[in-house]
Amino acid sequence: MSVHTSVRQQGRVASARVQRRHNPITWVQRGGLTTLVFLLPLLIIFGVFSWTPIVEAVVMSFQKTNLVTAPVFVGWDNFVAVFRDPVFWIAVRNTGYFAALALIFGYPIPLVAAVLMSEVKRMKGFYSVLAYLPVVIPPVVSVLLWKIFYDASPNGVFNSILGWVGIPPQPWIQDAATAMASLVLEATWAGAGGTIIIYLAALTSVSPDLYDAAEVDGASIWGKIWHVTMPQLRGILFITLILQIIATAQVFLQPFLFTGGGPVNSTTTILLLIYQYAFTQSLGGAYGEATALSLMLAVFLAVLSIVYFRITARWSDK
Amino acid sequence: MERQVTTSVQSELAIPAASHDEPRRRPRRAVEEQPDRGILSAADRRRPHVRIGGAVLNVLLGVCLVVVGLLPLLWLLKSAVTPTQDTLAHPLALFPGGIAWSNVTRAWNDVQIGNYFFNTIWMAAGEWAVQLLVATTGGFALSVLKPRYGKLISGMVLATLFVPAVVLLVPLYLTVLHPPLIGHSLINTFWAVWLPAGASAFNVLLVMRFFDSLPKEVFEAAKTDGAGTFRLFWSVVLPMSKPIIGVVSVFAITAAWADFLWPNLVLKDIGIQPLSVRLPQIQSSTDLGVYLAALAIATLIPVVIFLIFQRTFLRGGGLGGAVKG
Numbered sequence: 001m002s003v004h005t006s007v008r009q010q011g012r013v014a015s016a017r018v019q020r021r022h023n024p025i026t027w028v029q030r031g032g033l034t035t036l037v038f039l040l041p042l043l044i045i046f047g048v049f050s051w052t053p054i055v056e057a058v059v060m061s062f063q064k065t066n067l068v069t070a071p072v073f074v075g076w077d078n079f080v081a082v083f084r085d086p087v088f089w090i091a092v093r094n095t096g097y098f099a100a101l102a103l104i105f106g107y108p109i110p111l112v113a114a115v116l117m118s119e120v121k122r123m124k125g126f127y128s129v130l131a132y133l134p135v136v137i138p139p140v141v142s143v144l145l146w147k148i149f150y151d152a153s154p155n156g157v158f159n160s161i162l163g164w165v166g167i168p169p170q171p172w173i174q175d176a177a178t179a180m181a182s183l184v185l186e187a188t189w190a191g192a193g194g195t196i197i198i199y200l201a202a203l204t205s206v207s208p209d210l211y212d213a214a215e216v217d218g219a220s221i222w223g224k225i226w227h228v229t230m231p232q233l234r235g236i237l238f239i240t241l242i243l244q245i246i247a248t249a250q251v252f253l254q255p256f257l258f259t260g261g262g263p264v265n266s267t268t269t270i271l272l273l274i275y276q277y278a279f280t281q282s283l284g285g286a287y288g289e290a291t292a293l294s295l296m297l298a299v300f301l302a303v304l305s306i307v308y309f310r311i312t313a314r315w316s317d318k
Numbered sequence: 319m320e321r322q323v324t325t326s327v328q329s330e331l332a333i334p335a336a337s338h339d340e341p342r343r344r345p346r347r348a349v350e351e352q353p354d355r356g357i358l359s360a361a362d363r364r365r366p367h368v369r370i371g372g373a374v375l376n377v378l379l380g381v382c383l384v385v386v387g388l389l390p391l392l393w394l395l396k397s398a399v400t401p402t403q404d405t406l407a408h409p410l411a412l413f414p415g416g417i418a419w420s421n422v423t424r425a426w427n428d429v430q431i432g433n434y435f436f437n438t439i440w441m442a443a444g445e446w447a448v449q450l451l452v453a454t455t456g457g458f459a460l461s462v463l464k465p466r467y468g469k470l471i472s473g474m475v476l477a478t479l480f481v482p483a484v485v486l487l488v489p490l491y492l493t494v495l496h497p498p499l500i501g502h503s504l505i506n507t508f509w510a511v512w513l514p515a516g517a518s519a520f521n522v523l524l525v526m527r528f529f530d531s532l533p534k535e536v537f538e539a540a541k542t543d544g545a546g547t548f549r550l551f552w553s554v555v556l557p558m559s560k561p562i563i564g565v566v567s568v569f570a571i572t573a574a575w576a577d578f579l580w581p582n583l584v585l586k587d588i589g590i591q592p593l594s595v596r597l598p599q600i601q602s603s604t605d606l607g608v609y610l611a612a613l614a615i616a617t618l619i620p621v622v623i624f625l626i627f628q629r630t631f632l633r634g635g636g637l638g639g640a641v642k643g
Binding site: 031032034035038040041042043045046048049050051052053054056057060065067113115116117118125128129131133136137138139140144145148149151155156157160161189193201206208215221224225228229246250252253256257271274275278279287291294295297298301 | 356357375384480486488489514516576623
């Protein structure tokens with residue numbers, strides 16, 4: 001058996017010849033069955049828990065499904081129902097608002113931090129650990145902890161700190177005006193470490209020769225940052241930007257655990273709405289709407305990514 | 319499921335690429351012999367205003383990182399053993415009314431955090447085992463045995479990376495509710511979290527990349543020595559794969575610990591819920607000090623794992639932070 005396998009790997013010509021005499025017995029002799037046995041866990045797990053559900057999601061979005069009667073095809077009704085739902089438009093706006101705020105807070109900070117950290121040779125390891133610590137705290141614990149920090153009473157943790165510098169207590173997650181920003185603040189804190197580590201890795205791969213060359217040309221420190229570091233990081237900056245947008249478009253944990261979508265739907269995001277369609281008491285069981293909305297989100301993000309990479313590829317060429 | 323919320327599928331794709339590039343660049347002994355430099359040159363560092371400015375920035379950076387990265391965690395540890403009234407009245411004071419170790423024992427016993435703690439470990443262990451089984455056997459078949467239909471299968475595995483997990487949420491829930499062939503629901507059994515966790519394309523691709531990089535001569539030598547396929551897998555490939563198995567294990571366990579949305583859906587029975595699901599529910603009915611002790615207990619294992627396996631996290635894993643679910 002092993003001889004046959006190695007013969008097969010010796011090249012296309014040989015394998016083509018063996019293939020021509022293809023029948024179940026030679027297949028088993030050549031180890032085909034053994035290979036299949038090794039693939040079995042992957043095929044079963046992916047088949048049942050990944051490939052089939054993906055296809056089912058597409059089918060279900062065109063069906064009316066409940067757990068009692070057989071599903072019925074309803075055409076585009078689910079999609080129309082989502083578009084007619086006023087909460088959908090609120091969720092779109094909220095998700096966009098979350099993504100925009102997350103970009104403003106979360107995009108520049110890791111870059112600046114990473115550039116500074118990379119210049120501190122001796123402490124870099126320790127600083128990296130500090131920066132990454134919030135990422136390893138379980139997300140649920142982080143949110144629950146920040147919920148305590150956000151206590152709106154003057155004795156709350158953050159309000160006490162604000163009190164030291166004379167700022168009056170803030171309502172944080174209890175007011176529709178400040179709730180979303182509070183969610184973004186926690187999400188940025190919880191996620192920045194990961195981005196910092198990416199930038200740090202990218203910074204170590206910037207060749208020192210480029211800095212040497214820039215100095216020969218008389219570049220200042222700012223000149224080196226602007227004309228060497230930034231262009232060298234451009235590729236990774238483009239990628240982290242779109243990744244962040246994709247991630248924030250799917251924010252769930254913060255609105256679910258901090259506010260449950262409130263006050264008055266001010267923090268209902270698209271994922272929260274999908275969850276509510278499918279699983280909460282008031283709306284529950286609207287599986288068709290839930291899958292329709294999740295598919296729309298997936299298609300939107302796919303199109304966005306393709307357009308984004310087309311555009312940035314053109315910029316990178318220049 | 320949770321993995322989607324904090325990161326995206328595409329970021330998972332980026333990890334193997336990033337970690338793959340690194341070893342290739344590593345043979346740069348020439349660079350190591352040079353003075354290790356970044357933006358600032360040795361000459362820059364000698365200039366007085368750069369030195370002062372740099373020192374100020376350095377201190378500022380250090381203070382910021384301690385405040386942002388460490389203080390919330392230290393506050394949690396402090397408050398976990400502070401009497402509730404003190405935390406409520408003076409949240410930022412350091413033990414104004416003594417230490418309350420009883421918070422921890424009350425959390426562990428009365429609130430049954432110990433029970434949920436072991437549920438979490440059991441859940442993580444099962445997810446780890448299933449993920450490792452699928453990734454190593456599948457990766458071995460696709461990368462080493464290379465059947466003719468292998469390209470198609472690895473393509474289908476890769477494709478799942480581009481589907482946001484939220485798309486699977488409802489159909490996966492219905493699958494677990496009515497699984498094929500088994501005939502009874504998996505809801506409220508650990509299988510409902512263990513099995514779907516195995517469908518991680520990220521793991522399979524990571525392992526495949528690693529197996530691709532193993533020297534083919536070793537496989538050939540093993541075969542000439544008469545090793546069968548199972549022997550090749552168990553005695554040759556697996557022992558060579560300790561580094562990648564370590565990476566997959568660390569991510570699998572921390573991700574299982576972090577997972578919320580999916581276990582929250584399928585583990586409705588309080589007796590088998592993990593910490594992440596239980597903690598939000600006990601908040602309103604638990605004394606604040608005891609509750610903070612519970613949060614601290616839930617944080618302990620991931621932080622310890624991180625401190626032990628720093629290199630794994632900080633090298634391959636920068637992108638992996640939110641990877642799983």
